[in-house]
Amino acid sequence: MPAVSLRSDPIERFDGDVVGECSAPASGFVTHVALLESPGKLSQKTPVSVTHMGPPLNKGQLSVDVAGWAELTADERKKLAVWKQKRLDEDTPSSYVVSPAWQRIENKKNKRVRRWQYSCAGFVLAGYKFAVHVTLVEENGQLPEVDLKTLKKAYPHNDQLDDAHARTIVGLTGDGPWRIILAGYVIHALNRDSGLIRKEPYKPKPGDEIFI
Numbered sequence: 001m002p003a004v005s006l007r008s009d010p011i012e013r014f015d016g017d018v019v020g021e022c023s024a025p026a027s028g029f030v031t032h033v034a035l036l037e038s039p040g041k042l043s044q045k046t047p048v049s050v051t052h053m054g055p056p057l058n059k060g061q062l063s064v065d066v067a068g069w070a071e072l073t074a075d076e077r078k079k080l081a082v083w084k085q086k087r088l089d090e091d092t093p094s095s096y097v098v099s100p101a102w103q104r105i106e107n108k109k110n111k112r113v114r115r116w117q118y119s120c121a122g123f124v125l126a127g128y129k130f131a132v133h134v135t136l137v138e139e140n141g142q143l144p145e146v147d148l149k150t151l152k153k154a155y156p157h158n159d160q161l162d163d164a165h166a167r168t169i170v171g172l173t174g175d176g177p178w179r180i181i182l183a184g185y186v187i188h189a190l191n192r193d194s195g196l197i198r199k200e201p202y203k204p205k206p207g208d209e210i211f212i
Contacts, residue, residue, distance in 0.1 A: 003068035003191035005212055010041035016077040017069040018124055019050060020187055020211075023156060025065050028212035030184035031156055032120050034062050035084060035127060042067055051084045053123040055096040059088070066211055068190025070197045076132040083131035087116060087123075094118060098155070099171035101139065101181040102126040121183045136189040137181055138201040144208065145177035154182050154209060184209040 004011065005028065013019075013036060020033040025044060034052030037059060042048060047061045054060065072080070087094060092115040097103065101122030104113045118126060121137075128134045146154070151172075152161050160166035164175065172178055181204070188211060189202035 002071065002194055002197075003066065003187050003211070005066050006042055006044040006046075006064060008043055010043040010046075011067070012039070013042050013067055013069060014039045014072070014077065016072050016080045017067060018186060018190060019048060019062060019064040020066040020068075020183055021062055022065040022211075023153060028066075028210040029153055030066060030182070030187055030209060030211055031154060032062070033124050033183045033186045034120065035080070035124060036067075051088070053094065053096060053118045053120045057087060057094040057118070057123065066187050068187045070128070070132075070134060070136075070190060071194040072132060080127055080131040083127055090115070094123075097122070097171045099178060099180045101137075119181070119183075121181050121186050124186050125181070134198055135201040136197070137185050138203045139181065141203055143179040143181065144204055144206040146180055146182065146209075147177045148175070150209065151176065151178070151180075182209045184211050187211045 015036055015038050017036045018033055019036050020030045023029045023031050034050035037049035037051055045063045047063050050062045051059050094116040097117040098119050102118045105115050107114050125136055128136050185204040185208050188208045
């Protein structure tokens, strides 16, 4: 299966693969995912260069706990790199959203994209979808319900999630539960045969926020 929980023994991976960080390595609760920026060796909690929706959208460093890949071709990796750079170079910066995982805000008159919005998972999903035409996660299906307690675990650096108004800013209305895409779902989507990854999107199940 092309997804792993990283250990001390390094593995060789490539640009465009997906890496993630957990709230604690032993917990397996994936709180962040990103696109690996360059090929190299990965081991648990080793800082690597990534492109990710932090926020903000940027190139930075991430101490990784998990990794997944879809066996991209060299040409697909190039296309994904081009797509990432275009998003980084846009005049209007991308903004952060939890629900939906990603969206393009269009000019109502000419339908041109004015800006993008993503969660960390959404940025990865959009990259694969638009650059290499692989839909990793079933976005329009019946996603698992996520309650407020789980939401706060999934976004440990957001200290405003108890505030209903603050939640609406990132696309969450009401008091939950919400059907949203969590970072762990992306890793589970990649924990399949590479042929199946390309054939059909993954349908998340309750508990898929954890990957061990």
